[in-house]
Amino acid sequence: NAGVTQTPKFRILKIGQSMTLQCTQDMNHNYMYWYRQDPGMGLKLIYYSVGAGITDKGEVPNGYNVSRSTTEDFPLRLELAAPSQTSVYFCASSPSLYEQYFGPGTRLTVT
Amino acid sequence: DQQVKQNSPSLSVQEGRISILNCDYTNSMFDYFLWYKKYPAEGPTFLISISSIKDKNEDGRFTVFLNKSAKHLSLHIVPSQPGDSAVYFCAASARSGAGSYQLTFGKGTKLSVIP
Numbered sequence: 001n002a003g004v005t006q007t008p009k010f011r012i013l014k015i016g017q018s019m020t021l022q023c024t025q026d027m028n029h030n031y032m033y034w035y036r037q038d039p040g041m042g043l044k045l046i047y048y049s050v051g052a053g054i055t056d057k058g059e060v061p062n063g064y065n066v067s068r069s070t071t072e073d074f075p076l077r078l079e080l081a082a083p084s085q086t087s088v089y090f091c092a093s094s095p096s097l098y099e100q101y102f103g104p105g106t107r108l109t110v111t
Numbered sequence: 112d113q114q115v116k117q118n119s120p121s122l123s124v125q126e127g128r129i130s131i132l133n134c135d136y137t138n139s140m141f142d143y144f145l146w147y148k149k150y151p152a153e154g155p156t157f158l159i160s161i162s163s164i165k166d167k168n169e170d171g172r173f174t175v176f177l178n179k180s181a182k183h184l185s186l187h188i189v190p191s192q193p194g195d196s197a198v199y200f201c202a203a204s205a206r207s208g209a210g211s212y213q214l215t216f217g218k219g220t221k222l223s224v225i226p
Contacts, residue, residue, distance in 0.1 A: 042217050045214070090154050104152070
C-alpha cells in the first residue's frame with residue numbers, strides 16, 4: 001500500500017514549456033486534490049475531484065488543467081509555464097469529506 | 112484575505128514542556144478543523160481534528176481545543192518531544208459547490224523542541 005505517489009520529485013522548466021505532474025493513489029479514495037505551497041505560505045487548492053470524470057476549480061486554478069479518468073490517477077497539467085508557477089505541488093486524496101492524505105510533493109522551478 | 116490565521120511563525124519549547132499552537136479563523140461556515148504536521152521535503156500528515164459541535168478532542172499527547180465564540184482553536188502537545196519539531200498547519204473545512212469539502216490552510220507554525 002504505497003498511499004499517494006507523485007512524480008517527478010523535482011523539475012526545472014523554461015518559461016513557456018508545458019508539463020504534467022502525475023499523482024496516483026492506491027487507497028480507492030473518491031476525493032482527490034491538488035495544492036501548491038509557496039515559501040512561507042499555507043497550501044492553496046488548485047483543483048479537486050469528487051470522483052472519476054468530475055473535477056472542479058479551487059482557489060488558484062489559472063494556468064492549470066486536470067483530468068480524472070480513473071479513481072487512481074489525477075494528473076495536473078501546466079500549460080505555458082510562468083515563473084509565478086514556481087512552487088511545491090502536493091497531491092492529496094481522501095476517503096471522506098475531511099481527512100486528506102498527502103503525497104511527498106513535486107518541487108517545480110520555472111526559469 | 113486570510114480566513115485561517117496562524118499568527119506565530121515559530122515557537123521554541125523545551126523538551127518535556129507543553130507546546131501550544133494557536134489558530135484563528137474568520138469564516139463562520141467552517142464546520143471541521145484539522146491539524147497537519149509537516150517535516151521538510153515531505154507532504155503534510157494528518158494529526159488530529161475536531162468537529163465544530165465539540166470543544167475538545169484528545170489523542171494521546173495531542174489535544175485540540177475549539178472556542179467557537181472566539182473563532183479560535185489551539186493544539187496542545189504534552190509532553191513535547193524532539194521528534195515533534197516540524198511545521199504545524201491549521202486547516203478548516205467548508206462545503207464546496209461540487210458536494211465535496213475544501214480545506215483552507217493557515218501559513219503554518221514552525222515548532223522547535225529543544226532537548
